[in-house]
Amino acid sequence: MNELIKYFESLEARIATLEARVAQLEKGQQTIANGFQELSVHSQQMGEHILVIKNLLQEAQEKGELVIEPEVAEPVAEPEIPEPIIEPEPEPVVEPEPVVEPEPEIEVVEEPKVEEEVASPKAAIYGKAVDDIRQAISLGDRFLYQRELFGQNAELMQRTLTELNELGSFDEAMLYISERFQWDTESNTYQQFVVTLHRRFG
Secondary structure, eight states: HHHHHHHHHHHHHHHHHHHHHHHHHHHHHHHHHHHHHHHHHHHHHHHHHHHOOOOOHHHHHTTSSSOOOOOOOOOOOOOOOOOOOOOOOOOOOOOOOOOOOOOOOOOOOOOOOOOOOOOOOOHOOOOOOOOGGOOOOOHHHHHHHHHHHTTTTHHHHHHHHHHHTTSSSSHHHHHHHHOOOOTTTTTTHHHHHHHHHHHOOO
């Protein structure tokens, strides 16, 4: 019995909810109907305003207060056809007879003999002399010296080569490097660098 009572109570609650939704829908329909009615009134008023404006324009035109000029189409100008240009025929060109000039006498001048430079004994041992130590260092040797003699310090190597270039003799250069560096004098890289100094200072 209690279950039936609860069931009917739930039905009454659902019916109340549905009635509330129906009331909302009726209210919405009434709002829409009112909107259409207002729109109809505005449309009627707009039609009346347009009719009044047409009557005023017609009266003004009849009294001569308003003159509506018809649109006049501008005449389209026909394209001008240029007159053909008649070019004069070129006059025949008379080529002059070629003048035969006597062939000039060719003097045979013996080139002076260039004496071959005799390489010095040191140049035969160490290679061609250079004015700048950098000219005697190849790209591969540059990386070798930088890695094994200057500890991968490129700036130190450049500064050292610049200062060595300013010295006056091979002995001064050897004294310079012995005072500043503790190089292994038995290594191949050191011996190769010394040969480079020989090419700079002879």
